[in-house]
Amino acid sequence: MTEEIVSSDQHLLELRDRIDEIDGNIARLISERAECALKVAEVKKATGEDALYYRPEREAQVLRKAMERNQGPLTDEEMARLFREIMSACLALEEPVKVAYLGPEGTFTQQAALKHFGHSAQSRPLAVIDEVFREVEAGAANYGVVPVENSTEGVINHTLDNFMTSNLKICGEVELRIHHHLMISDITRPDAITRIYSHAQSLAQCRKWLDSHYPNVERVAVASNAEAAKRVKGEWNAAAIAGDMAADLYGLKMLAEKIEDRPDNSTRFLIVGTQAVPASSDDKTSLMVSMRNEPGALHDLLEPFRRHNVDLTRVETRPSQSGNWTYVFFIDFKGHRDTPDVAAALKEVGACASDMKVLGSYPRGVL
């Protein structure tokens, strides 16, 4: 018995010694990698004032390689997440990247910003989507993160409409699985809830769950689900629907977890900036087009994509801001604008459109 304990203790010590040794090696290699990144910064600086330190296409390639190389036991996603943070720290050594996101703190957009840029980025919450665009246009932030579509509730019109007046480009996308929880504060009486706060989108994504569990409770739409979490702090008869980050931030208790109606509920976010991103070999392009209001216009618009084998991933229509009953199409497709098939399709669409703007070619979301 005692002998067994001694030998398992001994085994544990040996394994921990081995882990210490491996950690030493990892630390040395990470430092070596960071030295390399600093040298890359010098090369970039030599290109002049407007040197671009953050390179979305290269980061996507590094993450994809981390996943391809992985042989377990960690999952590919877990491995990529670790590399995400290493790169984030290396980039911060070159030049800390400044990111504006649709706040306040604790929103899913903040979670998306962290997922895309890692924790070494300097991030700043802004109150509305327009402000995120303005902050990047003014150069106060290098990039902005805004939601663009939800798998249950559809498009976020405000984001699309901003592209009609803004010159910003899309530099990346990030997808996030959205889990909503019903949460309460220390003073809330669970049996006396008369009001549930959340963002309108989140209330809509949990509509069926609310209908069956809280059919007679008032649903109050507020500016964000972080704001909902904040309000619940001081109310004994209210609950909020929000995500994990908001619960942590405001120290709330979960009353029911993962209450979204669809288990695959996810939101896609865009990274907006001023740079044109080179091809990463697995890219998407977003396009904004207006057509003359005549028969067959939509067919003429889509036909070149079919002919050049370009795979459309999304088509949205928004009323144009220049006249009644005229429309702007937002089209996403696979491929980079510099590749021959995409370039040929774009040229033909441009010839029949009354107006066309390529919003950006960017790496497909990796994580």
Ligand SMILES: C=C(O[C@@H]1C=C(C(=O)O)C=C[C@H]1O)C(=O)O
């Ligand atoms: C090191 C570079 O700069 C940044 C940091 C990267 C990294 O740590 O791998 C990758 C791309 C850039 O955002 C580079 O451009 O290669």
